[in-house]
Amino acid sequence: MTTAASRPARGPLALLRRAALYTVLAALAAAILVPFGWMVSASLKRNNEVLTIPVRWIPKDLQWHNFADIWAKIPLGTYLGNTVLLSLAITFLQVLTGSFAAYGFAKVRFRGRDTLFLAYVATIAVPWQAYMIPQYILMQKAELTDTFWSLILLQAFGAFGVFLMRQYYLTIPDELCEAARVDGLSEYGIWARIVLPLSKPALASLALLTFVNTWNDYMGPFIYLTSNDLWTIQLGLRSFVGQFDADYAMIMTGSVLSVLPIAVIFLLGQRYFIQGIATSGMKG
Amino acid sequence: MAHPPTARSRRGLRTTLIGWSFILPNFLGFALLTLVPMLAAFVLSFMDWDSYNPPEWVGLKNLERLLDDESTKVALRNTALYALGHVPLTALAALALALLLNRRMAGVGFFRAAAFFPYVTSMVAVAVVWNMLFNPSFGPVNQFLHLLGVENPPGWTTSTDWAMPAVVLTSVWRDMGYYMVLFLAGLQAIPQEHYEAARVDGAGPWQRFRAVTLPGLRPVTFLVLILLTVQSFKVFDLIVVMTDGGPGRATLVLSQQIYRQGIIEGEFGYASAISLVLFLLVLVLTLIQFWFNNRGER
Numbered sequence: 001m002t003t004a005a006s007r008p009a010r011g012p013l014a015l016l017r018r019a020a021l022y023t024v025l026a027a028l029a030a031a032i033l034v035p036f037g038w039m040v041s042a043s044l045k046r047n048n049e050v051l052t053i054p055v056r057w058i059p060k061d062l063q064w065h066n067f068a069d070i071w072a073k074i075p076l077g078t079y080l081g082n083t084v085l086l087s088l089a090i091t092f093l094q095v096l097t098g099s100f101a102a103y104g105f106a107k108v109r110f111r112g113r114d115t116l117f118l119a120y121v122a123t124i125a126v127p128w129q130a131y132m133i134p135q136y137i138l139m140q141k142a143e144l145t146d147t148f149w150s151l152i153l154l155q156a157f158g159a160f161g162v163f164l165m166r167q168y169y170l171t172i173p174d175e176l177c178e179a180a181r182v183d184g185l186s187e188y189g190i191w192a193r194i195v196l197p198l199s200k201p202a203l204a205s206l207a208l209l210t211f212v213n214t215w216n217d218y219m220g221p222f223i224y225l226t227s228n229d230l231w232t233i234q235l236g237l238r239s240f241v242g243q244f245d246a247d248y249a250m251i252m253t254g255s256v257l258s259v260l261p262i263a264v265i266f267l268l269g270q271r272y273f274i275q276g277i278a279t280s281g282m283k284g
Numbered sequence: 285m286a287h288p289p290t291a292r293s294r295r296g297l298r299t300t301l302i303g304w305s306f307i308l309p310n311f312l313g314f315a316l317l318t319l320v321p322m323l324a325a326f327v328l329s330f331m332d333w334d335s336y337n338p339p340e341w342v343g344l345k346n347l348e349r350l351l352d353d354e355s356t357k358v359a360l361r362n363t364a365l366y367a368l369g370h371v372p373l374t375a376l377a378a379l380a381l382a383l384l385l386n387r388r389m390a391g392v393g394f395f396r397a398a399a400f401f402p403y404v405t406s407m408v409a410v411a412v413v414w415n416m417l418f419n420p421s422f423g424p425v426n427q428f429l430h431l432l433g434v435e436n437p438p439g440w441t442t443s444t445d446w447a448m449p450a451v452v453l454t455s456v457w458r459d460m461g462y463y464m465v466l467f468l469a470g471l472q473a474i475p476q477e478h479y480e481a482a483r484v485d486g487a488g489p490w491q492r493f494r495a496v497t498l499p500g501l502r503p504v505t506f507l508v509l510i511l512l513t514v515q516s517f518k519v520f521d522l523i524v525v526m527t528d529g530g531p532g533r534a535t536l537v538l539s540q541q542i543y544r545q546g547i548i549e550g551e552f553g554y555a556s557a558i559s560l561v562l563f564l565l566v567l568v569l570t571l572i573q574f575w576f577n578n579r580g581e582r
Contacts, residue, residue, distance in 0.1 A: 022391075025384070029398040032457070035413045036401075038424065042416070051422035097310035104306030110299050116307070123318055125510070125570065127518035129539045130563040133546040133555050134321035134328060157313025187302050216406035218521040219539075223547055234408045238525055241412055248416065255409040266404050270397055273404070277462065278469035 039259070042252035043067070050248035066253040073250065076257065078229060079236035086148055086221075086232060087214040090155045094210045095203060098161025103191045105162065106169035107177055117166070120159040128219075136223065150224045155214060161206050164280045168202035169195060205276025208269045212262055233258045325563075328556035339553070346557035356558060358533045359541040362448065363562075366537060367516035369452035370459075375508055377460040379501075382467030396468070400461035407458075411525035414454045415441060444534040447527050451535055455522055459515070463508050470504030471497070506577045510570055517566050538562050 037057065042050045043066060045059040070076060105117050135154060136145070144150040172195060180190045196203075221232045231239070237254050244250060266273065304311075329346055333339035350356050381399050385392055402410065417425050418440035426437040438446040478496045487495060520539040523529060529536035538558060546555025 025395050029395050032398055032402065035410070035417060038417060039409070039413050051416070051419055053422060053427060055424045055427060097313065101307045101310035104303045108299055108303035108306065110296070110303040113303060119319075120314070123322070125514055126322065127514060127562060127566060129518050129520070129542050130559045131318070131321040131325040133542065133552055133559060134324035135317060136547055137552060138317070138321065153313065154317055157310050157317060159314060159318070162310055187306075191306070212404050218407055218525070222524070223543070234406055237408050237412070251412055255412055259405045259409050262404055262406070266401065274396070274400065274465050277465045
């Protein structure tokens with residue numbers, strides 16, 4: 001009896017239910033993705049065609065030249081270059097120091113380790129806004145405001161990376177490290193040759209999450225970067241909206257260009273994003 | 285003759301040093317740029333300090349000023365309102381998505397990715413698009429409401445009453461995919477045998493949901509609610525780009541107030557006092573949730 005119930009039933013009724021489910025899901029996905037459709041559609045319109053009644057979802061003639069014109073309106077190349085540089089530097093340092101520290105927390109037993117780790121985890125729950133003023137004063141005294149260094153230093157040593165990597169290292173059996181120790185490998189050798197190669201999925205998760213977070217970060221650059229030639233794509237887009245607030249089509253063109261790199265990265269590494277979030281959440 | 289205790293303590297010292305050598309590169313940055321500022325923020329809350337004058341201890345003066353400052357009080361109320369909308373709506377939407385997408389079927393990966401995608405796109409692009417969608421006279425949202433027969437659709441971000449709901453709706457849309465992933469992980473951790481057992485006992489789908497799914501999701505729900513609360517109280521990017529606190533002060537939130545007082549005005553002491561209040565609020569709410577969770581588990 002129970003086996004029959006748990007196996008997917010066949011017949012016209014089941015088929016109908018399946019079709020209904022797919023319809024609901026497709027409608028839902030469409031509703032969730034509507035804003036992106038609007039964005040792409042508006043980016044290919046003439047400016048006076050964006051806000052119309054009724055909405056024309058497919059532009060009459062596609063204005064591909066919007067994507068060429070925008071580069072002359074704002075220094076998009078500089079903004080993109082700055083964003084790539086910052087995202088890469090922060091991601092590299094976060095993954096390196098995070099995965100290194102995680103080994104100390106997961107595989108080396110010493111006094112005070114767990115207390116220290118608790119302090120790390122506790123800070124993840126503290127809103128950044130609660131201590132951003134002293135950070136700002138510190139950066140001001142060090143004369144690092146309005147440089148990339150301020151953002152790199154502030155974001156590269158986050159506790160999140162340590163936490164994520166440690167959770168993954170805990171799933172690597174200790175016997176493996178023990179065997180390597182017997183073979184005469186030092187702790188640093190075990191980290192570099194055994195643990196690190198085994199944790200590629202976690203490294204990918206951390207790298208992608210950090211990269212995307214830095215790419216999308218608004219508040220950090222907003223506070224620290226005042227010179228136009230240091231701006232990231234987010235600041236550039238925001239200032240463009242402020243300057244040309246009626247230039248709807250062009251604003252959407254800029255938005256598409258700012259989201260496109262992330263969309264590509266997301267499509268390629270989707271499963272690492274989701275695994276990273278699931279593992280960091282599950283054991284917290 | 286060897287002295288085992290000394291040998292052991294020497295080995296202990298060696299492993300301690302090795303352990304610390306791994307942690308140190310990250311810890312130096314973490315201590316200097318996170319721990320120290322956290323402690324400094326606490327001390328600064330009780331000081332008067334701007335960029336020109338040396339710091340001076342003033343006790344509770346900053347907190348008293350905070351109680352008299354209309355803007356800060358408005359920001360506090362708006363932040364609470366935002367959290368009140370954002371936390372339950374996002375949690376419910378995320379749970380619904382997870383329940384709907386927790387099945388083995390062709391194409392489920394695509395639907396999950398679609399739900400998650402808004403979360404990885406930048407706040408600026410999201411805020412800019414939704415501002416247009418919410419355009420009172422030409423936006424598709426109000427056109428849709430017209431279609432449904434709503435005579436006077438709201439003015440959304442141009443109206444003091446509807447700006448906050450517009451911001452909340454946008455944030456729910458953006459964040460629900462993230463929490464869906466957490467709920468999905470929670471659903472998959474519920475042992476399949478529990479469902480089988482409930483079925484043998486003759487429980488229908490709704491009873492199985494009440495008796496197996498909801499209790500099984502308890503730890504994840506607790507985590508989601510805590511993360512959402514922290515996230516709500518630090519909202520900044522979305523508001524700055526979408527409404528910049530307006531119209532008037534209708535969507536002014538605490539983080540903006542900290543930014544304006546501390547970084548624009550250079551009132552480090554006062555801004556730190558506001559951030560202390562923000563921190564204490566989050567702390568108290570987290571502790572209440574812990575308390576509820578522990579009570580329920582007994």
